[in-house]
Amino acid sequence: MRLSRLFGRTTRETPADAETTSHQLLIRAGMIAQVGAGIYSYLPLGWRVLRRIEQIIREEMDRVGGQELRMPTLQPFELWEASGRHLSFGQSLFTVLDRKQHRLALGPTHEEVVTDLARRCLQSYRDLPLMPYQIQTKFRDEPRPRGGLLRVREFIMKDMYSFDADEEALNTTYETMARAYASVYRRLGLPAVMVEADSGAIGGKASHEFMVLTSTGEDVVMHCASCGYAANMEKAGSKKDMAGEVLAAGEDMLPLEEVETPGSTTIEEVATYLKLPRHSTLKAVFYVADGEFVIAVIRGDLDVNEVKLQRALKCTLLRLAESDEIESAGIAAGFASPIGISGARVVADDSVPECRNLVAGANRTGYHYLNSNYGRDYVASVVADIALAREGDSCPTCGAPLRADRGIEVGHIFKLGTSLSEKLSAVFLDENGTSRPAVMGCYGIGLGRLLAAVIEHSHDDKGIIWPMALAPYHVHICALNPDKDGVSSCGDRLYEELRAAGIEVLYDDRMASPGVKFNDADLIGIPLRLTVSPRTLASGSVEVKQRSAKESGLVAVDEAVASIAAMVRDALAAEDSANPGV
RNA sequence: CGGGGUGUGGCGCAGCUGGCAGCGCGCAUGGUUUGGGACCAUGAGGUCGGAGGUUCAAAUCCUCUCACCCCGACCA
Incomplete structure (x- = not known):
C-alpha cells in the first residue's frame, strides 16, 4: 500500500477525547475513528490488524475442534424471555421493534440462539461434543462506554459454545478451551493471566477470565505470588483472620448490654468511642434485592462485596436501600443491627457466626449493644462469604498476602451447566436411550478490546x-x-x-x-x-x-x-x- | 443514574467584563528546502452543538435541550 493513497491519516496532536494510551495511539495512527459514544469505525490500518487477530483466533478455535458458523444479530425477544435473561441483562439489552411492533433484541451474546439451534440439530450422544463458534458484531447498551475500544456498545466478539454429554466431558472441553485461549494470547504477544471470575448475567457454575495486567484496566485482580491463586476482585476470597489478633471466637457469650454511643454512626466512630478494634464490631448494610428488603451483616473491619451478595441471595437486581426504605423497616441508620428486627431477610458473612461478643447497633438512635452473638441474638437466612477481598488480605489457599492489580479482561469462559439447555429443551438421547439436557459451556473474546490491550502492552512514547x-x-x-x-x-x-x-x-x-x-x-x-x-x-x-x-x-x-x-x-x-x- | 468537565474550520485551541470570528497544525497552488514533525508567498474552509429568550447588537448574558469525555454506580 502506498501511504500517499491510504485512507486515514496520522495526526500530530493527541485528540482531546482520548485518555487511555491505546485510544490515543489508535486515533493518532489513523486506525480507528469515533462515530458516537462507544461506537467506532475501523479504518484500513486498524481493520487489517483486527483481521489478523480474527484469523489467529479462528485458527486456534478450529485447531481444538471448533466449527465456525454464523448466527443472526436480530434475535426474537421471546428467546430471551424463555431463558429469563432479559431480566438479568436488563437495560444493557438493545431492543428494536419491527413494523408489526414485534420486539427483537440486538444480540449481546448468543446462548439463546445457539441453544435453540442445538435443540433442532442435537439428537444423540454420538453428536457430542459440539463446539460451534462465530466471529460477529455484538451490541450492548453499556451504562458507560470508556477508553476507546476498551468498552464499547458495538463490538466484534468471537463466541464459542460447547455442548457435552456430562459434567466430566464439559470439564475436559473447558480445559481444552482454556489452553486454546492461552495459545491465542501467546500468539498475540499478550501476557494474560487466567483468574477465577464471577459469571454475572451469563450465569453458570464456574468461570474464568483472562486478564492483561495494566493500570488502564477496568477490573481488579487479586493474586497471590506465593501459590499462584488469582481471582477477579468480584470473586476473590480471602482468609478473614486478623493477623496478629486473637479472634473472640471460642470465648463465652457474655450477656447483651446496651450502651450509649452518642453520635457514633460509623464503624470507625463506634470503635473509637468504645476503644475497641473495628473487627470487634458488627456492620449492617441495607439492600433491596428483587424488591425485598435485605440486611447484610459482616464483621466491622470488612466490606460487603455486592457481587458475592447477589450470588448468595440468588437475586437478579440488587441495590442499596434508600434512607426512607431503611426507616420504614424500623431501622435507625447508624445504630442498626438485625437484633430485634423482624420482617427483613438477613444475610450474614461467614465471618460473623464464628465471632463472639461483637458490638452491634441497638436499633435505637444513640445506642449500641455490647456482646451481640450470632445464633443467640439473631440469625440469618443465608450465611455465605460476602466480603470484599482487599490487598494485603491472606490468600484463601496458602495464606500469603494477596496483591491487587488492575487488568483488562481479554477473555471470559464459563461452565454453564444445563440450566439453559433445560429451559430451551436442548436435549439428546444417551447410551441408554434416556433424554438428557446437554451440558453447556461458553467462551468469549472481544477482538477490539484485544487490539487495545496489545497496544496498552506494547508501545513507547513514539507510538505502537x-x-x-x-x-x-x-x-x-x-x-x-x-x-x-x-x-x-x-x-x-x-x-x-x-x-x-x-x-x-x-x-x-x-x-x-x-x-x-x-x-x-x-x-x-x-x-x-x-x-x-x-x-x-x-x-x-x-x-x-x-x-x-x-x-x-x-x-x-x-x-x-x-x-x-x-x-x-x-x-x-x-x-x-x-x-x-x- | 450521581458527581465533574467540554462543545468555536479536518485536528488542537484562543476569544466569553456583549460591538468585523481568530491562532497553530493540517489542506490547496507556486517557489526554496530535505536523515527525526523545514521555510516563504498566496488561498480555500466556520449555521461558534441545537432551540428559545434578553439586547440596537449575542460565540459571549439567561432558560431549556442535545452530544461527547472523565470519576463513581453499573457492566458476559
Whole structure:
C-alpha cells in the first residue's frame, strides 16, 4: 500500500477525547475513528490488524475442534424471555421493534440462539461434543462506554459454545478451551493471566477470565505470588483472620448490654468511642434485592462485596436501600443491627457466626449493644462469604498476602451447566436411550478490546510497537527525498519485489520531510522499517531498522529483498514459539 | 443514574467584563528546502452543538435541550 493513497491519516496532536494510551495511539495512527459514544469505525490500518487477530483466533478455535458458523444479530425477544435473561441483562439489552411492533433484541451474546439451534440439530450422544463458534458484531447498551475500544456498545466478539454429554466431558472441553485461549494470547504477544471470575448475567457454575495486567484496566485482580491463586476482585476470597489478633471466637457469650454511643454512626466512630478494634464490631448494610428488603451483616473491619451478595441471595437486581426504605423497616441508620428486627431477610458473612461478643447497633438512635452473638441474638437466612477481598488480605489457599492489580479482561469462559439447555429443551438421547439436557459451556473474546490491550502492552512514547503477526503490514518503506537520485525508482522496485515475495508493505512515497516520515512510521508501529535515501544509495544500500530496536543497519540493495523476507519469516517464527503467556 | 468537565474550520485551541470570528497544525497552488514533525508567498474552509429568550447588537448574558469525555454506580 502506498501511504500517499491510504485512507486515514496520522495526526500530530493527541485528540482531546482520548485518555487511555491505546485510544490515543489508535486515533493518532489513523486506525480507528469515533462515530458516537462507544461506537467506532475501523479504518484500513486498524481493520487489517483486527483481521489478523480474527484469523489467529479462528485458527486456534478450529485447531481444538471448533466449527465456525454464523448466527443472526436480530434475535426474537421471546428467546430471551424463555431463558429469563432479559431480566438479568436488563437495560444493557438493545431492543428494536419491527413494523408489526414485534420486539427483537440486538444480540449481546448468543446462548439463546445457539441453544435453540442445538435443540433442532442435537439428537444423540454420538453428536457430542459440539463446539460451534462465530466471529460477529455484538451490541450492548453499556451504562458507560470508556477508553476507546476498551468498552464499547458495538463490538466484534468471537463466541464459542460447547455442548457435552456430562459434567466430566464439559470439564475436559473447558480445559481444552482454556489452553486454546492461552495459545491465542501467546500468539498475540499478550501476557494474560487466567483468574477465577464471577459469571454475572451469563450465569453458570464456574468461570474464568483472562486478564492483561495494566493500570488502564477496568477490573481488579487479586493474586497471590506465593501459590499462584488469582481471582477477579468480584470473586476473590480471602482468609478473614486478623493477623496478629486473637479472634473472640471460642470465648463465652457474655450477656447483651446496651450502651450509649452518642453520635457514633460509623464503624470507625463506634470503635473509637468504645476503644475497641473495628473487627470487634458488627456492620449492617441495607439492600433491596428483587424488591425485598435485605440486611447484610459482616464483621466491622470488612466490606460487603455486592457481587458475592447477589450470588448468595440468588437475586437478579440488587441495590442499596434508600434512607426512607431503611426507616420504614424500623431501622435507625447508624445504630442498626438485625437484633430485634423482624420482617427483613438477613444475610450474614461467614465471618460473623464464628465471632463472639461483637458490638452491634441497638436499633435505637444513640445506642449500641455490647456482646451481640450470632445464633443467640439473631440469625440469618443465608450465611455465605460476602466480603470484599482487599490487598494485603491472606490468600484463601496458602495464606500469603494477596496483591491487587488492575487488568483488562481479554477473555471470559464459563461452565454453564444445563440450566439453559433445560429451559430451551436442548436435549439428546444417551447410551441408554434416556433424554438428557446437554451440558453447556461458553467462551468469549472481544477482538477490539484485544487490539487495545496489545497496544496498552506494547508501545513507547513514539507510538505502537506491533508484533509481526499483528502488524497491519510487515515492512514500512520510507523513501526520503523521493525526487532525488533514483530514490523513487529504488523504492518502487523494493516495494514491488517485496510484495512479489509475499511480504506486505506500506510504502511511504509521499513528498514529505524525513522527520514526518520517521515519526509516522514510529507511530504506526510496523516492526521493520526500510529507509531508502540518496545517502544510503550512495553506498548501494538501504537502511533496515526494527521498530523495537534503537540501532539500524545497512543492507545492500541487491540483497535487501531476500534479507527482509528472511527477517519477516524469522520474526513470525520467533513469536509463534514464544513462551506461553498464561 | 450521581458527581465533574467540554462543545468555536479536518485536528488542537484562543476569544466569553456583549460591538468585523481568530491562532497553530493540517489542506490547496507556486517557489526554496530535505536523515527525526523545514521555510516563504498566496488561498480555500466556520449555521461558534441545537432551540428559545434578553439586547440596537449575542460565540459571549439567561432558560431549556442535545452530544461527547472523565470519576463513581453499573457492566458476559
